[in-house]
Amino acid sequence: MTALIRTRATRTMQTVRWYLRELTGEAEYDRYCERHRRHHPQAPVPTRREYEVLRTLRREEHPQSRCC
Incomplete structure (x- = not known):
């Protein structure tokens, strides 16, 4: 059971990362x-x-339409 909890915790941390x-x-x-x-x-x-x-330079040189 401990291994299962460790596996789930590891998977959760990988997902968060x-x-x-x-x-x-x-x-x-x-x-x-x-x-x-x-x-x-x-x-x-x-x-x-x-x-x-x-x-940043690329974004300034090639602006895209933005809502704001």
């Missing part, structure tokens, strides 16, 4: 790094800060 990573955008950066390594294997991967700057 996944959700928080998606919510904060950390998972988006990880996906970007994987894609960058695949398409540009020789180029260095931008740091998180560099990625955020690039992302």
Whole structure:
């Protein structure tokens, strides 16, 4: 019974961690790094800060309609 509770607790924590990573955008950066390594294997991967700057510039250059 203890193993079952531990398994459920572990699964719950993994789910919470996944959700928080998606919510904060950390998972988006990880996906970007994987894609960058695949398409540009020789180029260095931008740091998180560099990625955020690039992302902000892209959003400013290509605005999408927003409600507010």
